[in-house]
Amino acid sequence: MKMLEISIEKKRKKMLALAEQYGLSAHKTIQVSKELDQLIIIYQELFSKNLIS
Template sequence: MFEQAIEKKREKMIYFAERYGMTSQKTVHCSQELDRLLNVIWHVHTDLQPTKTLEIHTQ
């Protein structure tokens, strides 16, 4: 489910970049939407994982 949404948004972003250029508003906006989607998915995934403790070893 998430993979399809990511792939669809990524393909749309690539299309806009090829057609309008990397810095066009359409491309940038689509890239930002993809970033938001990835962030949501990352947060959902990490919230489902057990809490991990970071250990720092000093010498």
């Protein structure tokens, strides 16, 4: 699951950079935020099934 955690962190950094450059309500920022949400949901589902700790 380390790869998923790395992906989440990379996506989070990308979202923050976009928010800083274009603003929180910019389409680009929102799109990456949604992608980050999906990664976090996957992580939470795996965690709740005790597949990761």
